[in-house]
Amino acid sequence: MIPLSAEDLARFKDYNPTRFSFLMLKLQLNGDWIYLTDRDVPVTYAGATYVPGYITSESIGDIEITSEPATNDVTVTLDARDRTFVAYFLQEGWMNGSATIYEQFADKDGVILTLNIFQGFVDSRDLIPEKQKIDVVLASVWADFEKQSGTKTNSGSQQRYYPSDTAFDHVARAQRKIYWGKPAPVTTTATTTSGASGSGIFSNPNSEL
Structure with missing residues (x-):
């Protein structure tokens, strides 16, 4: 329970025509x-x-303010008319930034x-140029406790832990088959030998000195 003096408690609970409240948002971006x-x-x-x-x-x-930890997301709409926040959200370091909302x-x-x-933390963002707005989705700090273990094979999942990693953006163009979560099958390739010494930069370990 938050301790309040008798005077402050009266100001907070009793009829007070001058009382008001407002919100404060603290974000960490890049x-x-x-x-x-x-x-x-x-x-x-x-x-x-x-x-x-x-x-x-x-x-x-x-x-939603509850007595138990909640995992709800909260969407915050930022005014982007002066483009102050556009640069932040076009860079790579915005995801997973800390987010706190206070009511005073x-x-x-x-x-x-x-x-x-x-x-919580910054989970996603949507730049809306025609409205000059940015919708930022904040995920509760408790959201991670509901997630299944491991990551998925997509950029969004990977960048939650490694924000600058774009490897999964290029997987669709990869020609080599990738065995995900299991070892690749062992194949046997027939080889032939000859008396040629070859021209490699490494010597044959079986050759006589």
């Missing part, structure tokens, strides 16, 4: 920390300044309570 708020003025919290103008109260999907309650006398209402 190694940089991004701080955004749906309030119309900058907000300072835990040493960071959360910038307004990129999200609104409608930008963040519904968050305040009134005319200041902050009453700050709650961490979502903890």
Whole structure:
């Protein structure tokens, strides 16, 4: 239980016409920390300044707050009119970046309570040029506990663990058969010998010195 003084508890629970709440979003993209708020003025919290103008109260999907760990995804819509976030999401390091959403309650006398209402990571993104928006899907930190072990043979699965690996983008063009998850069959090739010494860079280990 979050400890509150009797005065703060009264400000939070009793009728308080000046009380309001707002959201704060903290994202890690390509190694940089991004701080955004749906309030119309900058907000300072835990040493960071959360910038307004990129999200609104409608930008963040519904968050279910439960007493048990939840694995729900949350979609956040970012305003991309000034292209601030476009470069971040066109690079390779955006996937699996840390994501936290706070809800802060305040009134005319200041902050009453700050709650961490979502903890997770950046799972996917969709750039929408015609609307100048970016939809970012955040997966709960508990989502990994529901996944089956191992990775799948596609780029999305591989890049969750190795963000810069694009090997699976080229598998369809590979000519050599790949035996995935089992050893390749052993084949026997007939060989012939001759008296020629050959021209390889390595000497024959069976030749006499």
